Amino acid sequence: MARKSGSHSEITGPRIRTEARRLFARHGFAAVSMRQIAAAVGLQAGALYLYTPDKESLLFDLLKGHMDELLAAWAEVPAAASPPEQLEAFVRFHIRFNLERAEAVFLSYMELRNLGPDNFAAIEALRRAYENELESILRAGQAEGCFALPDTKLATLAIIAMLTGVNTWFREGGRFSRAAVEQIYWDMVRKAVAA
Amino acid sequence: MARKSGSHSEITGPRIRTEARRLFARHGFAAVSMRQIAAAVGLQAGALYLYTPDKESLLFDLLKGHMDELLAAWAEVPAAASPPEQLEAFVRFHIRFNLERAEAVFLSYMELRNLGPDNFAAIEALRRAYENELESILRAGQAEGCFALPDTKLATLAIIAMLTGVNTWFREGGRFSRAAVEQIYWDMVRKAVAA
DNA sequence: TTTGATACTGAACGATCGTTCAGATAAGCT
DNA sequence: AGCTTATCTGAACGATCGTTCAGTATCAAA
Structure with missing residues (x-):
């Protein structure tokens, strides 16, 4: 053969x-x-x-590809006018994108430790770039006085953790549609950051 | 030898x-x-x-021991009078306990898939029991009208995901003390569930 | 001091791991 | 039809895996 x-x-x-x-x-x-x-x-x-070339490179390609697509997809979301509208767009985007690629999301924070130092640093940099997208929204809102946050970096991580948590329980055909989940989480985030 | x-x-x-x-x-x-x-x-x-007896049992013992101690420690927290006070106690307890046992917490939701069906079900049941502790607080507050939540189960999972996320970034000697982190997260949770 | 229970070694078992490579077949161009 | 290139097999490499067990040294009680 x-x-x-x-x-x-x-x-x-x-x-x-x-x-x-x-x-x-x-x-x-x-x-x-x-x-x-x-x-x-x-x-x-x-x-x-x-x-x-080897098993780790296969993993790295999956993680790198996912992070690249994540950042590219967010870059294509039209920029909203005010920080609250930008935040809503981010929340809805994050939930929608992550539910569409549950496996890659899961990998991207569960299997990081299986990468060598260089590959690890590359993925971490992309993850931080994504976090910075959210944090810049929070900082802008903070400066305009529409958000009240003791620390924007900490709020960034808290919000992302909460949103990504959807992936652990959401099942297609369950009690909530994706749109309903987006709305509920956006309500919680909106209230949590409100001045 | x-x-x-x-x-x-x-x-x-x-x-x-x-x-x-x-x-x-x-x-x-x-x-x-x-x-x-x-x-x-x-x-x-x-x-x-x-x-x-084997490697999986060693993992199971670690996870089982952790979940038992988590539930036991929460049971020893004195019950507060009102739902908002109970929620504050839960938020502070969760952050404090999880930061003290970061390794076990990490294991308990990263390595569940390495358990056989029976062992998996046992740990899942304990995890659900812990979630129910929080959800009963949210339901009580909802009934009294001091919380405004579209769904208490969903809010339970969102809050726990956010709180557990502290473990991914908190480092001893960083910008925030544990007490400060507790306060900041409690502020966000308080606002997110507020009526 | 003897004795039985306890704690551990060191070697071995078959299975499986990531990876390599010579050889074989199909695809596609001329 | 012939030739080159692309794609895959099947066997093999040494290393390592979880697990077992006969043998041995220490501990604790008598």
Whole structure:
């Protein structure tokens, strides 16, 4: 046996990333073997090394890709006029985007410790860049007097933790629609930061 | 070589759990070998099996012990009179207790997937019991009209996620003392649930 | 001082790990 | 049809995994 009929790297590459993301999210990076990923795609383990130099690089590509897309998607959200409107846009965006990519979100803060120092620093920098987007909104609102926060950095982390927590319990077809969840969380955030 | 001088199970047992907790929290359950744990304690791997039937049971004991102590510690907090006072007590307790046991907290929601179905269900039940403590406070406040929440279960999960998020950034000797963090988070929670 | 219970070593078991690579087949261009 | 390039297999490498166990040294009681 050798090359399979209908095989193309533009198809196999994404499938490897999809299956790796699914398996890493479900069982954890360290608990998933290259052979499991290969089997999920329908390959032998050796074939994976045509697409990634090693296992950690495969994880890093998933995390890097997710963070890049997160920042790019937020950059495309039209800028609102006032800090409260900007904050509402951020809250709704964060919940919506994270629910659409639950596996990648899960990975991006559960499996960071499996990266080497350089890769770790790269993902951390992107995460901080995203946090800074929220913090600059809070600082602007603070300066205008429409928010009352003892510390904007701390409020940033508190809000993001609360919003990301949605991923741990939300299930499609449950008691709340995504739109309803957005509204409820926005109400809580709005009140929490209010002057 | 065989039994070591000064060896006692009442000493070795806790040391194994302490080192296992530390290593599991730092590198993840699947990434830590029994030999690493044994080496941290100063033993050979085989000796661990005098203290645990297998690796998963060692993890389960850590998680079970943590959840039991969490519920016991909350039960000892004197009950406040009104729902807002009860909520303040809960917020301060949660932050304080979780900061004191950062490793165990980390484990208790990162390594749940490494448990078999029965062990998983046991820990989940304890976690739900703890969540119910908070939710009953929110329901009481809702009934009395001092809280305004679209859904108490959802608010419960949002608040716990926000509070537990402290563990991801708090460092001893940083810009805020534990007492200051308690105060700031309590202010945000108070405003978020206010009628 | 003898003796049985307790605590641990050191070697070994089969299984599985990430990774490499020579060889084989399919795809796509000429 | 022939040739090159792209894609994958299957076997193998040494390392490490969780776990077992016969043997041995210490402890504690008699």
